[in-house]
Amino acid sequence: MALVQEAGDSDWWANHANGRSGPLPANVVRFDRLEEVAIDDFAAVLWISRRVMPAALAARLAGRCVTYRPPA
Structure with a gap:
């Protein structure tokens, strides 16, 4: 899954109320702009x-x- 974050707090994963730590799951790839994603x-x-x-x-x-x- 492509996760594209152009707005909002970028530290939401580490500072989530459930106290998550570590990297995003391996099946999630983060991008800064929608245009960066190879849609296919x-x-x-x-x-x-x-x-x-x-x-x-x-x-x-x-x-x-x-x-x-x-x-x-």
């Missing part, structure tokens, strides 16, 4: 962003993307 290499994308989905990617990600909009 991932079955799913978790996109953490406040921006609108780029039109060029919307159709390619249909049914495979969950968008989370963190508070400002």
